[in-house]
Amino acid sequence: MSDDHDHHHHDHDDHDHQHPMSDTALRVKALESLLVEKGLVDPAALDELIDVYETRIGPRNGARIVARAWTDPAFRKALLDNGAEAARTLGYEGRQGEDMKVLENTPELHNMVVCTLCSCYPWPVLGLPPTWYKSAPYRARAVSDPRGVLDEFGVTLDSEVKIKVWDSTAEMRYLVLPMQPTGTENWSAEQLEDLVTRDSMIGTGIARTPGEAAA
Amino acid sequence: MNGGHDLGGMHGLGPIDPPKDEPLFHETWEARAFALTLAAGSRGHWNIDRSRFARESMEPGEYLRTSYYEHWLHGLEVLLEENGLIEAGEIEARMRDQTPGEFTGFADDRVLPADKVAITLGRGGSARMDGVSAARFKVGDSVKTININPPTHTRLPRYARAKTGVVELDHGGFVFPDVAATTGKKQCERLYTVRFTAAELWGEDCEHPDDVILLDMFDPYLKAA
Numbered sequence: 001m002s003d004d005h006d007h008h009h010h011d012h013d014d015h016d017h018q019h020p021m022s023d024t025a026l027r028v029k030a031l032e033s034l035l036v037e038k039g040l041v042d043p044a045a046l047d048e049l050i051d052v053y054e055t056r057i058g059p060r061n062g063a064r065i066v067a068r069a070w071t072d073p074a075f076r077k078a079l080l081d082n083g084a085e086a087a088r089t090l091g092y093e094g095r096q097g098e099d100m101k102v103l104e105n106t107p108e109l110h111n112m113v114v115c116t117l118c119s120c121y122p123w124p125v126l127g128l129p130p131t132w133y134k135s136a137p138y139r140a141r142a143v144s145d146p147r148g149v150l151d152e153f154g155v156t157l158d159s160e161v162k163i164k165v166w167d168s169t170a171e172m173r174y175l176v177l178p179m180q181p182t183g184t185e186n187w188s189a190e191q192l193e194d195l196v197t198r199d200s201m202i203g204t205g206i207a208r209t210p211g212e213a214a215a
Numbered sequence: 216m217n218g219g220h221d222l223g224g225m226h227g228l229g230p231i232d233p234p235k236d237e238p239l240f241h242e243t244w245e246a247r248a249f250a251l252t253l254a255a256g257s258r259g260h261w262n263i264d265r266s267r268f269a270r271e272s273m274e275p276g277e278y279l280r281t282s283y284y285e286h287w288l289h290g291l292e293v294l295l296e297e298n299g300l301i302e303a304g305e306i307e308a309r310m311r312d313q314t315p316g317e318f319t320g321f322a323d324d325r326v327l328p329a330d331k332v333a334i335t336l337g338r339g340g341s342a343r344m345d346g347v348s349a350a351r352f353k354v355g356d357s358v359k360t361i362n363i364n365p366p367t368h369t370r371l372p373r374y375a376r377a378k379t380g381v382v383e384l385d386h387g388g389f390v391f392p393d394v395a396a397t398t399g400k401k402q403c404e405r406l407y408t409v410r411f412t413a414a415e416l417w418g419e420d421c422e423h424p425d426d427v428i429l430l431d432m433f434d435p436y437l438k439a440a
Contacts, residue, residue: 028288034309040326046251098339138231146426164429165428167223168431170433171343
């Protein structure tokens with residue numbers, strides 16, 4: 001379903017610059033000019049803050065952690081014992097991931113993460129959350145209709161599979177360790193990284209199969 | 216507070232319709248609002264709990280009608296005004312005259328400089344605290360959440376009030392948001408993850424009564440069950 005709409009989303013975004021500036025855009029611009037003029041923020045720091053999350057901190061970090069866990073049993077154990085500490089050993093740490101628990105998906109158990117009250121999300125390993133994660137429909141229904149939500153993401157679980165939905169109501173952050181796709185037992189961590197999607201680490205997806213990755 | 220942000224279980228909001236791919240920021244102003252919030256926040260006038268409270272204070276209808284970074288913008292304006300960093304009407308005046316706003320130097324030593332951004336983000340700021348009092352509950356204990364409806368910030372959502380669950384994890388001591396948001400004080404409380412069945416939260420006749428929902432609950436939210 002989302003495939004069909006994908007193109008339109010891009011079209012829309014590409015054309016945004018042709019519209020006159022919205023009131024909100026004007027408002028943000030006015031606020032920025034005020035804070036810069038007052039010397040309360042460093043204008044260069046604003047660009048740097050954006051650049052960090054646009055180019056350096058994103059779901060590739062989490063994919064590296066997952067692929068390592070799939071290929072290194074000692075790391076997997078450390079990761080499940082203390083997620084933040086294990087992520088730190090790979091260089092991923094800091095804001096919105098200071099304390100982090102990793103949730104292991106198994107054939108019997110599917111974990112999925114939400115923040116019904118705001119948008120809590122493990123930034124150092126997944127970057128900033130996608131719009132749908134912060135949106136009212138996901139926040140409303142992830143806790144009351146998780147199987148319906150998964151269906152919208154194209155994930156169908158057997159009715160025997162247990163579901164655990166983690167509502168991040170405090171400063172613990174949650175990262176899902178998805179199941180390793182079958183047929184990838186001899187793959188290297190580098191190869192496996194490409195199978196680990198952002199959504200599989202939120203629990204609204206599963207890792208890609210070798211066939212999907214090749215397509 | 217029982218605000219527009221407390222969304223768990225709400226109906227009628229439509230499909231999630233996740234796009235296959237999307238830019239990190241949909242418009243330039245979103246990126247600027249994001250960066251302004253982090254840069255202003257790093258000055259230390261307010262804590263994360265106070266900033267969440269500021270976003271939640273948006274009128275509920277407006278909260279539901281507006282986008283995520285509009286919530287952030289609203290919160291930032293509230294916090295800046297509360298702390299005397301901007302005055303009421305100043306933004307509107309600037310929107311009218313559209314002065315570019317020239318940077319002539321840092322106002323004080325609370326400014327996050329560009330060359331400290333990466334290291335500051337990497338360091339973060341854990342809400343974990345030492346000196347928590349002895350645990351009242353252990354993993355496996357039955358607990359019941361209290362029923363509170365404060366007009367101020369809380370992390371006990373409406374859908375999980377007065378519900379019985381089981382302690383799943385004990386995380387140790389953390390800053391208690393309900394107090395931090397209103398007083399700025401760091402009160403240490405033990406944080407647990409508590410698991411609830413869908414049947415307990417949504418009723419025995421819900422479609423999948425055995426599904427499990429877990430919430431991070433601070434000790435003051437819980438009593439023995």
